[in-house]
Amino acid sequence: MLLVFAIVAVALVLFVIEPIPIDITAIGVMVALIVLPGTGIDAAEGVGGFASSATITVLAMFILSEGIRQSGLVNIIAVRIADRFGDSPFKQLLAVLGLSGGAAGFINNTPVVAIMIPMVNTISKKTGVSPSKLLMPISFAAMLGGMLTLIGTSTNILASDVSGRLIGRTFSMFEFTQLGLVVLVTGVVYMATVGRYLVPERISTGDELVEDFDMAEYLTEVVVRDDSPLVGETVEQSLEAVDLDVDIVQLVRGRSVFSEPLARKEIRAGDIFVLRADRETLLELIDTEGLDLAPDAGVTDERLEVESDDVEQAVEQSLVEVVISPETSLVGETLETLNFRTRYDATVLAIRRGGQIIHARMDERRLRGGDTLLIQATEETIQRFGTDRNFILARELTRPDFRTTRIPIALGIVAGVIALAALDIVPILVSALGGVVAMVATGCVEPNEVYSSVDWSVIFLLAGLIPLGVAMERTGAAEWLASVVVLAGSGLSPIAFLALFYLFTALVTNVVSNNASVVLMIPVAVDAAQAIGADPFPFVLAVTFAASTALMTPIGYQTNLMVYAPGGYTFTDFFRVGAPLQLLLTVVTTLGIAAIWGV
Structure with a gap:
């Protein structure tokens, strides 16, 4: 006993x-x-x-x-x-x-x-x-x-x-x-x-998602200077080199806007990055990597949900919330162990856990059931989230692939x-x-x-x-x-x-x-x-x-x-x-x- x-x-x-x-x-x-x-x-x-x-x-x-x-x-x-x-x-x-x-x-x-x-x-x-x-x-x-x-x-x-x-x-x-x-x-x-x-x-229903997740201090636009050591490198190489808690959310080049996948994009002088980083990380990047704050930098939902003029990248990006299902095997994993960005073709901007909003070191946080991720992704990727039982898509009320003709049978x-x-x-x-x-x-x-x-x-x-x-x-x-x-x-x-x-x-x-x-x-x-x-x-x-x-x-x-x-x-x-x-x-x-x- x-x-x-x-x-x-x-x-x-x-x-x-x-x-x-x-x-x-x-x-x-x-x-x-x-x-x-x-x-x-x-x-x-x-x-x-x-x-x-x-x-x-x-x-x-x-x-x-x-x-x-x-x-x-x-x-x-x-x-x-x-x-x-x-x-x-x-x-x-x-x-x-x-x-x-x-x-x-x-x-x-x-x-x-x-x-x-x-x-x-x-x-x-x-x-x-x-x-x-x-x-x-x-x-x-x-x-x-x-x-x-x-x-x-x-x-x-x-x-x-x-x-x-x-x-x-x-x-x-x-x-x-x-x-x-x-x-x-x-x-x-x-x-x-x-x-x-x-x-x-x-x-609050009136807030944009950027405001709702307190992203104002964490999303910034920077310009790559001519003398930047990042020029000629790919985005993936640059992120590995700086070894800081930072994500490149978008790359703006002239009238073209590039989002995921960005890893193989070669960085050029004059490129504008939309970065996710805290103030200290941003200052360190500006000091060491040849970056300048973009003039009139202000990142909003509309700024992140743009459609590129580039033919190759003419895909609309959207901000959306997805909830980690309590039943999923993803619970206990981290964004890093999941290789989330590459696996899902989506960028996580913030994590809401109850009343707490997490911006820093997100890759190291173990995911919990009920966590809400603020992600930026294409409509095609978002549709995949909607059909993936690991996630609850907190945006769309209906899906086009329901078997409505089977309702009486079910x-x-x-x-x-x-x-x-x-x-x-x-x-x-x-x-x-x-x-x-x-x-x-x-x-x-x-x-x-x-x-x-x-x-x-x-x-x-x-x-x-x-x-x-x-x-x-x-x-x-x-x-x-x-x-x-x-x-x-x-x-x-x-x-x-x-x-x-x-x-x-x-x-x-x-x-x-x-x-x-x-x-x-x-x-x-x-x-x-x-x-x-x-x-x-x-x-x-x-x-x-x-x-x-x-x-x-x-x-x-x-x-x-x-x-x-x-x-x-x-x-x-x-x-x-x-x-x-x-x-x-x-x-x-x-x-x-x-x-x-x-x-």
């Missing part, structure tokens, strides 16, 4: 400080449980998480969600919302909350929020309302909407699997839809009333999956896998998209943590924790005890993975309920609902991370807006569980 507690403690620390991705930590937990004696887990049981019905069902749901995403259905609805409610801030808030929460009940909430980020930017430009006022609310709504059905989030599927193992009762498709609706409506009403005044306006397949499971004709695992086959067979999902549509970090996280729950039960760790909780809560009524479990799980979820919270807390909740003579199923539900309400930090849930940088939020913004809602939901969910299932 002490050994299992030690493994849990190390895992929790690694989950919080995240020196390595949390899925790798989970695999480490699995290995430790197998290798260390006394945990009660052998090799077959240790890797059994990969064969768990919960893991396979979650994998299938990612692919089903991809079929809906590729159909463009959510985008079409988003466009209509932008057109119909764009003139009323209150109506547009209700509309985006309803779309986010409703869609998240049936498809994975991560792609829902990914689709809605550019939609919010479109609405903001039309109405002048800051995107900050909408992005946090849609993240919260997507989280709460996941509690409408069993397939709304991977946490529900995992909790159902753990519940079936411990008390022999799994969740049906619409087991908690009634309570899920109450929770979602509570969240929507809160965000439309109290919350709308608490959500800050961090991003909807029919998902409806069939839900109906077969809801009517107990086949288990959800079987209907979901059948739905995957149908999605590919009908062309809703291409074969090469099947594997890229899966968030493998979640799959490995589930597979790694499932044996931890088993070890907690077998070693008596869960029972011991439950006895401590029961002793601490002696004198509390069962409903107060239920609220205590909900609140504690919610607090844990705000700093560690929601799936980890379920694995750790459900065994404890079941043992505690049995110790006080209560039905354990309501306690399982309390933990499940609490694990999907990480409202107080940007790191508690993926959708919060996705809106963290685009909204320009600070870490404390989430606590100010989310903490009152967290307390409100503690009361509402606890009373709802007691009213529907009893305690």
Whole structure:
């Protein structure tokens, strides 16, 4: 038992400080449980998480969600919302909350929020309302909407699997839809009333991107003098020679403007560079490299978004924001290790991480999920960003390559999956896998998209943590924790005890993975309920609902991370807006569980 507690403690620390991705930590937990004696887990049981019905069902749901995403259905609805409610801030808030929460009940909430980020930017430009006022609310709504059905989030599927193992009762498709609706409506009403005044306006819609990212002090035009040692060198050679934190964003030669790729361009006297550099670096360049400040140098969005008069380079350049997806393998990499400039034919001008804007030493910064990159690139390159699942393009609301003719088919397949499971004709695992086959067979999902549509970090996280729950039960760790909780809560009524479990799980979820919270807390909740003579199923539900309400930090849930940088939020913004809602939901969910299932 002490050994299992030690493994849990190390895992929790690694989950919080995240020196390595949390899925790798989970695999480490699995290995430790197998290798260390006394945990009660052998090799077959240790890797059994990969064969768990919960893991396979979650994998299938990612692919089903991809079929809906590729159909463009959510985008079409988003466009209509932008057109119909764009003139009323209150109506547009209700509309985006309803779309986010409703869609998240049936498809994975991560792609829902990914689709809605550019939609919010479109609405903001039309109405002048800051995107900050909408992005946090849609993240919260997507989280709460996941509690409408069993397939709304991977946490529900995992909790159902753990519940079936411990008390022999799994969740049906619409087991908690009634309570899920109450929770979602509570969240929507809160965000439309109290919350709308608490959500800050961090991003101004009137600012150009150059101003928005505080680029005024970092973008400068310089002229190459006749005596410059750079004359005759290529741009790539010049950057290697100076060994400073500087980027050449544009090269202006007469009436021609050159952007990426610039590496092989030979520098000539009289060339004008648009540089990204801080003041000290700029002064050093001027002193040592034969450069002069260009007269009337002033760099704006329009200056960077020019179309060259040169026939060879007649390509329009644009400034655009792209968000690093929390699900991508790029997390933990740097711009340098990715060779970003060459690999993507794009120049990164700045990085926004929450409320912080990074200009210096960007190449050395490890990328995090939710980071927003200000890039300059051609329209062709930007379109590639729009179709790359590693990025969320925060500019365009629609793409021309959606399979809109497949909308009825994709909807029919998902409806069939839900109906077969809801009517107990086949288990959800079987209907979901059948739905995957149908999605590919009908062309809703291409074969090469099947594997890229899966968030493998979640799959490995589930597979790694499932044996931890088993070890907690077998070693008596869960029972011991439950006895401590029961002793601490002696004198509390069962409903107060239920609220205590909900609140504690919610607090844990705000700093560690929601799936980890379920694995750790459900065994404890079941043992505690049995110790006080209560039905354990309501306690399982309390933990499940609490694990999907990480409202107080940007790191508690993926959708919060996705809106963290685009909204320009600070870490404390989430606590100010989310903490009152967290307390409100503690009361509402606890009373709802007691009213529907009893305690």
